Amino acid sequence: MLTPVSGNKIEYDIRTYRNHRTVVSDKSEAPLKIKVTAGSVVGTVLPMIYLAKKQNAKLYNIKYGLKELLLVSTCAIAGGTAAGMLAEKEHAKQKLNEGVFQFMNAAVPALLCGGLLGFSKKFKSLDNNIFKIGSTAVGLFAGMHIAAALSNKINDPLDKVPDRKLTIKDSIANIDDALGILVLTKVPIAEKLHFDKILPVIFSWCGYRAGMSN
Numbered sequence: 001m002l003t004p005v006s007g008n009k010i011e012y013d014i015r016t017y018r019n020h021r022t023v024v025s026d027k028s029e030a031p032l033k034i035k036v037t038a039g040s041v042v043g044t045v046l047p048m049i050y051l052a053k054k055q056n057a058k059l060y061n062i063k064y065g066l067k068e069l070l071l072v073s074t075c076a077i078a079g080g081t082a083a084g085m086l087a088e089k090e091h092a093k094q095k096l097n098e099g100v101f102q103f104m105n106a107a108v109p110a111l112l113c114g115g116l117l118g119f120s121k122k123f124k125s126l127d128n129n130i131f132k133i134g135s136t137a138v139g140l141f142a143g144m145h146i147a148a149a150l151s152n153k154i155n156d157p158l159d160k161v162p163d164r165k166l167t168i169k170d171s172i173a174n175i176d177d178a179l180g181i182l183v184l185t186k187v188p189i190a191e192k193l194h195f196d197k198i199l200p201v202i203f204s205w206c207g208y209r210a211g212m213s214n
């Protein structure tokens with residue numbers, strides 16, 4: 001409802017309408033957010049339980065290698081994507097596409113960084129923190145663009161729609177790869193700040209983004 005506000009000239013304050021529209025929008029999205037959050041959290045926790053049992057460790061003390069990172073991130077994204085697709089069937093295709101994008105954005109940089117860091121094990125002259133951090137930066141930057149190109153090709157092989165572009169949020173999401181690689185290489189700062197404890201939260205967020213996409 002538009003509310004008249006003042007004077008001889010009738011004017012209307014549209015702020016009431018905007019606020020109402022925002023509240024309605026938030027309420028309509030609330031069930032979806034709850035379901036997608038639950039899906040991404042379950043997708044994150046289940047592989048963590050498996051890894052903890054396998055390693056005979058607590059959930060917060062899991063030792064992450066490249067395989068463990070890929071397992072948890074993949075399951076988190078799959079959980080959020082599946083929950084979103086079930087909750088909003090009319091946007092299932094878009095959510096699946098975003099799920100593919102998020103998976104590639106998590107996996108490709110990690111694999112590329114892992115490959116580059118493999119050189120530090122083969123050549124002692126490269127076994128230092130400077131090379132490891134530099135390799136991580138190069139791997140993340142190149143991996144993100146390769147991942148975007150691959151996911152666009154998978155989701156739209158005939159190139160009928162505009163390509164999904166990298167965003168600032170996507171770059172932030174790649175913090176999981178950066179932190180994960182630092183954990184893998186045992187860079188002192190990663191061990192002191194316990195970066196491995198943050199990884200599951202970031203994986204869940206990637207799953208949430210995929211599930212909420214429309």
